[in-house]
Each structure stands twice: as structure tokens, then as C-alpha cells.
Amino acid sequence: MKNKDTIVFAVIYLLTLAFMLRYNLTHPIVNDGVHEYRNYILNTEMTWVYRYSLVNSCLVSIWFPAMVHRMTGLDPLILFRSFPPFFYALTPAFVYLISRKCFDVRDSITATLAVAFSSYIFFFPDIGRVGVALGLLSGLIWALLHKKLLTSMSFAILIVYTHYGTTIIAIGLVGAILVARLLWDRSLIKVTVVTLCTLVLFTGAWHFGISHYSGDSMTRAMLHPTETVGYVPEGDFLELESRDYVTQAAFGENFANNPIPLKFEIIINWVVVCFITLGLYLVIRNRNVDKVFKSILITLYGLTIASIVFPPISVFYGTQRVYFTSCLVLASCFPVGTKWLSNKIHLSPIWLTSLVLILYGATTSGLTYKVFGLTKSIPIVLTLTLP
Numbered sequence: 001m002k003n004k005d006t007i008v009f010a011v012i013y014l015l016t017l018a019f020m021l022r023y024n025l026t027h028p029i030v031n032d033g034v035h036e037y038r039n040y041i042l043n044t045e046m047t048w049v050y051r052y053s054l055v056n057s058c059l060v061s062i063w064f065p066a067m068v069h070r071m072t073g074l075d076p077l078i079l080f081r082s083f084p085p086f087f088y089a090l091t092p093a094f095v096y097l098i099s100r101k102c103f104d105v106r107d108s109i110t111a112t113l114a115v116a117f118s119s120y121i122f123f124f125p126d127i128g129r130v131g132v133a134l135g136l137l138s139g140l141i142w143a144l145l146h147k148k149l150l151t152s153m154s155f156a157i158l159i160v161y162t163h164y165g166t167t168i169i170a171i172g173l174v175g176a177i178l179v180a181r182l183l184w185d186r187s188l189i190k191v192t193v194v195t196l197c198t199l200v201l202f203t204g205a206w207h208f209g210i211s212h213y214s215g216d217s218m219t220r221a222m223l224h225p226t227e228t229v230g231y232v233p234e235g236d237f238l239e240l241e242s243r244d245y246v247t248q249a250a251f252g253e254n255f256a257n258n259p260i261p262l263k264f265e266i267i268i269n270w271v272v273v274c275f276i277t278l279g280l281y282l283v284i285r286n287r288n289v290d291k292v293f294k295s296i297l298i299t300l301y302g303l304t305i306a307s308i309v310f311p312p313i314s315v316f317y318g319t320q321r322v323y324f325t326s327c328l329v330l331a332s333c334f335p336v337g338t339k340w341l342s343n344k345i346h347l348s349p350i351w352l353t354s355l356v357l358i359l360y361g362a363t364t365s366g367l368t369y370k371v372f373g374l375t376k377s378i379p380i381v382l383t384l385t386l387p
Contacts, residue, residue, distance in 0.1 A: 005100055012112060013093040020085035020125045025078065027126060029384040036062060036128045037384055040080050044069050057207060057214035059161040060087070060136075061129040087162075088131030091328065092116045094138035099332035101145050102289050110335040110353055114272060117361040120324045124378055130321065133163035137170055138328045144177055144195060145293065147188045152195040160202040164214050165317050167207070169325060171199045173299060180295035242311040245379075246320040261372050265363035272334065272360055273323075275341075277301075279333030282340055297333065300326035 029037050032055075039056040043066035056062055065083040069076050095115045099108035116122065125131065140155035159170050174196045181189045208215030240248050249255075250266060258266070280297055283289050307313040307322040335353060342349040362368050366376030 004105070005097060008105070008109070009093045009097055012096055012116075013089050016092050016116065016121070017085055017089035020089055020121075021082060023125050024081040024085060029081070029126075030378075030380045031382055033126060033128050034382045034384045037077075037080055040066050041076065043067075044076055054164070054214050054217045055129075057161075057211040058129040058132075058163055060158055061132045061162060084128055084132050085125070087135040088125065088127075090135035091131075091138050092121065094135070094142050095328055095331055097142045098138065098145065098329055101142075102283075102293055103332055103335070107335040107339075108332070110338075110357070111331040111333075113357050114276075114331045114334045114360075115324075115327050117357060117364055118324055118327070119364045120321075122361060122364045123366060123376065129163045130166065133159055133166035134325060134328070136162055137166055137325065140170060140195070141173070141296065141328060144174065144192060145296075147191045149191045149194060152191055153198050156195050156198045157202055160199065160206055164207055164218050166325070167199065167203050168218065169303070169317075169322075171196070171203065172303070173296065174199060176295060176299040177292060180292045184291040184295075243308070243314040244318050244320075246318065247308060247314050250319075259369075259372065259374060261363070261369040261374055261376070264368060268356075268359050268363050271356060275337035275356065276327075276330050276333045277337070278340060279335070279337030280330065282336050283333055293329075296329050300329055304330075 035055050036058075039053065039062050043056070043063050047066075047070075061084055065079050068074070068083070069079050072079075092112045092115050096108050096112045099111040103111070120127065136155050136159045140152060140159060143151040143155055156170065156174075160167050174192060178189075178192045178196055181192050206214075207218060240251055240253055249258075250269070255263065255266070280301055283297060284294055304319070304323050304326045307317065307319040313319070313322065335349075338353045338356060339349040342352045345352075369376040
């Protein structure tokens with residue numbers, strides 16, 4: 001990694017970390033975070049007694065901070081809210097390094113902004129164990145692209161102990177990379193082989209062995225997703241209603257009844273998706289781009305499509321989450337698409353890219369909602385109440 005890239009990586013990481021820490025320390029714990037916090041408190045009091053649960057199988061975000069609290073005596077709530085951002089903030093920083101594998105600094109920064117301005121970071125960065133897993137997965141992808149054995153193994157092991165769903169994605173992605181290396185680049189292929197074996201072995205030992213409850217839940221989630229997530233689709237396989245509510249909204253469900261800012265947010269998100277898709281097509285056609293990198297792009301884009309086509313994936317993991325996870329690499333295609341269109345309409349690429357990113361960030365952050373006197377919000381099912 002060059003000195004310039006190291007500096008940019010550090011700046012992106014520190015800025016993202018500061019933003020996430022500020023958010024987490026000023027906003028209440030809601031939804032799944034409530035279950036995470038309750039398990040975390042049980043770990044601080046009882047250590048391993050409560051490990052047999054789906055949420056508590058995520059050691060990095062639940063058990064690790066509990067052990068830090070037991071050793072240091074730091075405020076448990078502040079520690080719990082501060083711990084995940086140190087991992088999650090790695091996501092946009094590693095997106096920059098992943099993009100730098102094939103593209104220049106400017107395009108890589110643009111790709112990073114396309115990820116950083118998403119709702120998952122710019123509006124609601126508090127996603128606990130999933131955020132930790134995404135930061136680690138982005139590091140794993142970077143390490144595999146640069147054939148770093150020990151780093152890849154370290155990230156692979158941590159992912160297993162961070163989140164069951166992301167572990168499944170990691171196994172599938174590393175498997176796809178292995179196939180690509182067998183076809184096009186067998187140099188130091190042992191890095192990919194060892195990483196895949198590490199993922200499979202540790203997943204089996206932990207999720208289906210020691211913490212078998214999470215392994216059982218993973219199996220049930222894939223075969224009978226409604227038993228795990230508590231969401232019952234209204235339609236059959238061919239109907240939009242059988243997907244999660246975000247997918248339904250993205251494909252026009254109740255679009256006419258949505259407030260103007262939400263309509264605009266859906267549209268600008270589709271604009272970004274279109275530029276990524278266009279960029280993906282152009283990258284695949286580019287003979288100078290590494291074929292293994294292309295295989296990762298195709299795999300993740302295919303996973304996104306699969307999450308739309310197959311309701312179990314949409315309901316269990318969430319199409320929006322699959323798409324954001326895929327953007328760890330797909331975002332590198334965004335500047336390629338905007339530059340192509342800029343050249344066609346004889347406009348400077350920086351103007352078109354900046355316009356799209358500004359509008360994207362304004363909608364995801366909720367700024368456009370304030371213009372219309374509204375407040376952007378997320379569905380809140382559960383809020384933590386402290387004694």
C-alpha cells in the first residue's frame with residue numbers, strides 16, 4: 001500500500017469514525033440494537049452462561065465489549081455504543097483501497113463517497129453487529145485481492161464471530177474468488193484456498209457446534225425465513241408483496257402515496273444504481289481490469305439480483321442490506337458510469353458526479369425532507385428503556 005493511499009485510508013477512517021461515534025453517543029438504542037444491548041449486559045454479568053442465542057453468537061460486538069467492561073470498569077452503555085464504530089468505520093476506508101486495485105485516486109474517492117452517502121452510513125450508522133461484520137468483510141475482500149494470507153485469515157475468523165448472515169455471504173464470495181483464480185490467476189492461490197477453509201471450518205465449529213443455536217437458526221432462515229424474522233409475506237413467489245418492505249417500496253409499492261421527498265429519494269437511489277450498472281458493464285468490457293476483480297463484481301451484482309428474485313433472501317437478510325454489502329466493491333463502478341455519460345453529453349465528469357452525489361447525500365441524510373417541513377425516520381419497533 002502506497003504512502004498516499006495509507007494517508008487517504010486513515011483520513012477516511014477517522015472522519016467516518018468521528019461521525020459514527022457522535023451519532024451513537026447522541027441517539028438511543030432502537031430495534032435490533034436493544035436485543036444486542038440486553039445480551040451484552042448479560043455477558044457483563046454472567047459471561048458465557050447466555051451464549052446459546054442467535055444474537056449472542058456474535059462475539060465481536062456482544063461478548064468482546066462485555067469483557068472489556070469487566071476488565072476496565074468503563075461505563076457499560078458508553079462502551080457498548082462506542083465499540084462497533086471502530087470496526088464499522090473501516091467500511092468506506094477499505095472501499096477506497098478495494099477500488100484502488102484497478103482505478104485511480106479520484107475515482108476511488110468517488111466510489112467511497114457513493115458508499116459513505118448511503119442511508120446505512122449517512123442516515124443510520126447504528127447497525128451494531130452487522131456494521132462490525134461489514135467493516136471486516138471489506139477488509140477481507142481487500143486482503144484477498146492483494147493476496148495477504150495472515151490478514152485474510154484474521155478477517156475471516158473475526159467475521160465468523162461477528163455475524164451469521166455476513167458469514168454466509170463471505171463463504172459464497174470467497175468461493176467465487178477461488179473459482180476465478182482457478183480459471184485466470186493461480187498465482188498464490190493458496191491464500192484463497194486457506195481463507196475459504198478457515199471460513200468453513202470456523203463456521204461449522206462455532207455456529208453449528210459450540211453455539212449451535214445460531215447454526216440451527218441459519219438453517220431455518222434459509223428454508224423457512226418467516227420463522228426466524230417474524231415477517232409473513234402476503235404474496236406468492238411472483239408477487240412483490242412476498243419481498244421485504246424496502247424492496248416493495250423500491251419497485252413502486254404505494255409510490256403515488258409517498259411524500260415528495262421519499263419519491264425523490266427512491267428516484268435518486270435508482271439513478272445511483274443505474275450508474276453502477278452502466279459502470280459494471282463498461283468494466284467487464286475493459287480488458288485491462290483484473291479478471292478476478294471482475295468476478296467479484298459479477299458475483300456481488302448477481303447476489304443483489306438474487307435477493308430481489310428470491311423472497312427468502314429478501315426476507316431473511318434484506319435486499320437493501322445485500323445491495324449495500326455488494327457496494328463494497330460495486331461502488332467502484334459508479335465513477336466509471338458517470339464519466340461515460342459525461343463524455344456523451346460533453347459535460348465535465350466532476351460536475352455530473354458531484355451533482356449526483358450531492359443529491360444522493362441530501363436525500364439519504366434527510367436534508368431534502370426538511371425542505372418540505374418533514375422529518376425522515378426509520379421504522380422503530382423497539383426502543384431501549386433504562387431503569
